[in-house]
Amino acid sequence: MNEQGNRAEAAPKKVTTYQEARLQNTANLRQLVVDAAAIILQEEGPEAVTVRKVAQRMDCSTKIIYSLFANKEGLAQQLYLDGCKILSNEFESTSQSEDLQQYLLNLAEVYWEFGQRHTSYYKLMFGGAFADFKPDEQGMKGTVTAMRRLLSVIVSAQEKGLIAGDSTPELIVGTIWSSLHGVIHLFIGGHLGSVAAAHAVYEQTVFQLASSLFAPAAGSV
Numbered sequence: 001m002n003e004q005g006n007r008a009e010a011a012p013k014k015v016t017t018y019q020e021a022r023l024q025n026t027a028n029l030r031q032l033v034v035d036a037a038a039i040i041l042q043e044e045g046p047e048a049v050t051v052r053k054v055a056q057r058m059d060c061s062t063k064i065i066y067s068l069f070a071n072k073e074g075l076a077q078q079l080y081l082d083g084c085k086i087l088s089n090e091f092e093s094t095s096q097s098e099d100l101q102q103y104l105l106n107l108a109e110v111y112w113e114f115g116q117r118h119t120s121y122y123k124l125m126f127g128g129a130f131a132d133f134k135p136d137e138q139g140m141k142g143t144v145t146a147m148r149r150l151l152s153v154i155v156s157a158q159e160k161g162l163i164a165g166d167s168t169p170e171l172i173v174g175t176i177w178s179s180l181h182g183v184i185h186l187f188i189g190g191h192l193g194s195v196a197a198a199h200a201v202y203e204q205t206v207f208q209l210a211s212s213l214f215a216p217a218a219g220s221v
Contacts, residue, residue, distance in 0.1 A: 046129035076133040083121035084142035091149040100157045108206040115184040
């Protein structure tokens with residue numbers, strides 16, 4: 001046998017077991033289900049995301065979806081994680097500034113834009129659109145990951161003495177997040193009028209939060 005034949009014979013074969021193939025197919029099928037649910041979520045809102053409607057869009061049995069996600073809440077959990085990834089990516093791509101107060105304002109604006117461009121995800125994640133859904137431990141970790149950029153700004157500002165007081169960074173982030181969410185939630189509920197009117201309230205809220213947090217030495221109050 002020639003040298004080429006020897007090399008070919010010596011090359012290891014890539015073996016895929018039935019179990020590996022089944023797991024791969026299951027993962028692919030799960031992704032197809034999530035993709036279909038995401039389309040419904042974006043086009044029709046979270047209230048329209050049901051197992052039956054996802055099955056109809058995929059032209060498959062509801063039993064297949066139940067076997068993959070157990071119930072509607074299991075599907076919502078995956079959509080929640082996808083929303084966390086979107087928010088995290090948008091925070092991570094925000095233009096950074098050496099002026100940490102301005103950086104905080106930039107991040108707050110990104111959060112507003114997320115609520116506008118991905119309203120259905122926002123409602124699912126933070127608006128209680130799925131009454132029986134609460135994110136599990138993995139979901140909560142996804143939320144923490146999404147908010148890590150905001151947390152890092154607060155930590156940096158405290159280390160540089162720009163934020164007075166002894167509040168923990170987590171407490172400060174929770175206060176900021178709650179305040180900004182309150183404005184967005186009121187707007188989604190139709191209580192703040194037009195987008196422009198709601199955004200004005202949002203900007204004023206952000207400005208007052210930033211001004212109260214940062215010491216006068218920051219020079220941007």
